[in-house]
Amino acid sequence: MKVCHLTSVHSATDTRIFIKECQSLQKAGHEVYYVVPNVEDYEKAGVRIRGVQSAAKGQLDRMRNTTKQVYIKALEIDADVYHFHDPELMPIGLKLKAKGKKVIYDVHEDVPEQVLSKQWIPKPLRKFISMLVKNYERYASKKFDAISTATPTIAERFKGYNENTIIIHNYPLLDELSSDYNDKVVKSENTALYIGGIYVLRGIKEMVQAIEKLNEKIPCTFVLAGSFAPPALENEVRSMNGFKYTDFKGFLDRDGVKKALAEADMGLVLLHPEPRFIVSLPIKMFEYMSAGVPVIASNFPIWQEIVENNNCGICVDPLNVNEIADAMKWILENPEEAAQMGRNGRHAVETIYNWEAESKKLVEVYQKLEGSLAASY
DSSP states (O other), X not given: OEEEEEOSSSOTTOIIIIIIXXXXXXXXXXXXXXXXXXXXXXXXXXXXXXXXXXXXXXXXXXXIIIHHHHHHHHHHHTOSEXXXXXXXXXXXXXXXXXXXXXXXXXXXXXXXXXXXXXXXXXXXXXXXXXXXXXXXXXXXXXXXXXEEXXXXXXXXXXXXXXXXXXXXXXXXXXXXXXXXXXOOSSOSSOEEEEESOBOGGGTHHHHHHHHHHHTTTSOOEEEEESOBSSTTHHHHHHTSGGGGGEEEEESOOHHHHHHHHHTOSEXXXXXXXOHHHHTOOOHHHHHHHHTTOOEEEEXXXXXXXXXXXXXXXXXXXXXXXXXXXXXXXXXXXXXXXXXXXXXXXXXXXHHTSOHHHHHHHHHHHHHHHHHHHHHHO
């Protein structure tokens, strides 16, 4: 089939959309297009990237204007199946559905819950907007041909709207991060790593405070990779005492991520206990595991089940700086056990938490749509 993935938010190299989903579908024999903002047209790994130019100033402008450009480009491509990745594209999905196209909504996060902590939305409006989003998701999702969700909790809600709802976890690719995975009993420099979006709610302040406390007893460098949001947060974090032990890398490409993982003694994923985070399955946790890096993670029940059942790290209260520092200290003082945790995490990814298994579910969704298209001719 002719397949077109749509985004108004993500990048042309987005790991879930481009590397995993688009390339898996291309390998399955489909003709795959990917519409994405602010790039020129090009082809990579058999996927045809089609850019739309957007000079959007802020989220609201993007939701009004970039989405229109995405729709125009989508019509030009004239695909059999459209697969969109942003809630702001729901109206576009409905328009494409009205034109007789097959449409899939890929739900990466619990958007109504996410709205409740969006800093750019005035606080008094958040509950009202969250309710509007939830109601619109319910209305629109009933009309789409399939819903792909990233977690079981999101799937549970959408199954009430659309019986063709499937969970496709954003697990790591088996071969991407594994070539030099951690088996480091002896290492010249102690390193704790965080890769991802750098936000207050994702624990940046607690991590910097914990590295300061750890350095009172054991020297350790905190390698920080990602982008601050909002940008003003960077100055605030740089002013913290613990930042002198921090090596800020900025945004890393996939090769940079692989190198950082290969050098790390531990990976931190210490999201705050927000409702949407408690039921999330963050890709960074599985990438740490894939690279054989012991994990220090928030003590949310579903995270504890993964980390503790596979003995691949330590779960802590993400708001307790002493607990975080103690866990980091334990990793450094027990290198043999920590190395075994790394091996355990890698084994869990090889046997359970990998994209190769998830991609089969994605391909099956498309096979069913192909069958229904063939039946309609």
